[in-house]
Amino acid sequence: GAVVSQHPSRVICKSGTSVKIECRSLDFQATTMFWYRQFPKQSLMLMATSNEGSKATYEQGVEKDKFLINHASLTLSTLTVTSAHPEDSSFYICSAYRDMNTEAFFGQGTRLTVV
Amino acid sequence: GDSVTQMEGPVTLSEEAFLTINCTYTATGYPSLFWYVQYPGEGLQLLLKATKADDKGSNKGFEATYRKETTSFHLEKGSVQVSDSAVYFCALSAFRTGNQFYFGTGTSLTVIP
Numbered sequence: 247g248a249v250v251s252q253h254p255s256r257v258i259c260k261s262g263t264s265v266k267i268e269c270r271s272l273d274f275q276a277t278t279m280f281w282y283r284q285f286p287k288q289s290l291m292l293m294a295t296s297n298e299g300s301k302a303t304y305e306q307g308v309e310k311d312k313f314l315i316n317h318a319s320l321t322l323s324t325l326t327v328t329s330a331h332p333e334d335s336s337f338y339i340c341s342a343y344r345d346m347n348t349e350a351f352f353g354q355g356t357r358l359t360v361v
Numbered sequence: 362g363d364s365v366t367q368m369e370g371p372v373t374l375s376e377e378a379f380l381t382i383n384c385t386y387t388a389t390g391y392p393s394l395f396w397y398v399q400y401p402g403e404g405l406q407l408l409l410k411a412t413k414a415d416d417k418g419s420n421k422g423f424e425a426t427y428r429k430e431t432t433s434f435h436l437e438k439g440s441v442q443v444s445d446s447a448v449y450f451c452a453l454s455a456f457r458t459g460n461q462f463y464f465g466t467g468t469s470l471t472v473i474p
Contacts (some may be wrong), residue, residue, distance in 0.1 A: 252404070280461055287449065289367075289466040290405075339404055343460060350454070350462065352397075354404035 249273060250342050252353025259330055267325045267356045269340035275320035276342035280350070281313075284337040293338075294317055296323040323344040362389040367451045367465025374441055382436040382468045384425075384451035391464050392455040394418075394427050394434040399448045399467070408436075408449070441472045 249272040259265050269279055277298045282290040294315050295303040302315035312334075314326040323342075327334055337354040368383040383468070386394065396408040409418030411427035411434065418425050423438045434451060451465040 278460075282462075282464075287467075289464040290462070291464075295461065303416050341462070349395075349407060349410065350460070352405040352407075 250276075250351040250353045252340055252356055255354055256357045257359070258305060259358070261331055261360055262329055264326055264328045265330055265358060267327070267338055267340075267358075269323045269325070269342070269353050271321045271342045271344075271351070274342075274344040276323075276344070277320060278332065279317060279323040279340055279342045281315065281323075281325050282339045282341070284339065284355075290339065293325075298323075325356065330358070332360045334358065335360045362393065363453060363455065365451050365453055365463050365465040368468055369466065371469040371471060373460075374470070376443055376472055376474050377440045378472075380417050380436070380438040380441045380445075380460045380470070382449055382451075382470070384436065384465055386432050386434065386451075386463075388432075388453055388455060389431075390455060392453040394425070395452045395454065395462075396423070396425055396434070397450040397452060398401050401421045401447070401449065405450065441470070443472045443474055446470055446472050 251270045253268045279296040281293045284290045293308045296315045296317040298317045304310045317323040340353045341350040364387045366385050393412045395410045397405040398408045411418040414429035416427045423454040426435045426471045442455050448469045450467045452462045
């Protein structure tokens with residue numbers, strides 16, 4: 247089946263630095279990818295919708311200047327957490343569709359810890 | 362708006378016990394319904410899904426039936442195993458809303474030998 251690969255799976259960074267998370271569709275082209283965030287003991291919440299070749303659409307309350315999304319190709323979307331703070335520590339996960347009539351495939355997720 | 366309400370956990374069961382995790386949804390129209398499982402340290406994996414009313418999704422001994430009249434999609438398994446210990450998420454997705462997912466809060470299941 248289709249595979250979505252996310253990298254890195256875990257990252258620890260210092261406050262004030264930036265971290266880039268990659269989401270790749272390995273065997274299909276994804277014009278749309280979604281980025282979710284999961285706080286401890288809470289559900290996944292949609293952060294933004296990443297569209298290839300255009301600006302991402304952010305959900306209400308998500309700072310677009312802090313969470314930079316780039317979807318430069320049909321197989322890669324990146325999420326960059328800029329000037330990270332401890333409250334940004336969370337589990338980030340991406341998903342992609344082969345096409346809108348099929349199921350979504352999720353990446354393995356990235357556990358970000360900001361110290 | 363669309364939403365999913367899921368039974369809160371954590372749930373602890375003995376091996377071979379019967380499992381039910383309740384899930385109800387609110388949506389306009391006819392969403393697709395899903396159960397995802399998250400094993401410790403891993404991402405989400407699709408467990409089963411149903412795309413229309415009265416459909417039954419099943420996989421690995423788990424089942425859930427899309428009940429439009431009760432807006433429910435409860436997850437069941439007749440005999441759980443230690444390896445079923447994970448967090449289970451109920452979710453819905455609709456083409457009408459751009460196919461984004463709305464997740465329940467997740468239910469942590471621990472199965473003890």
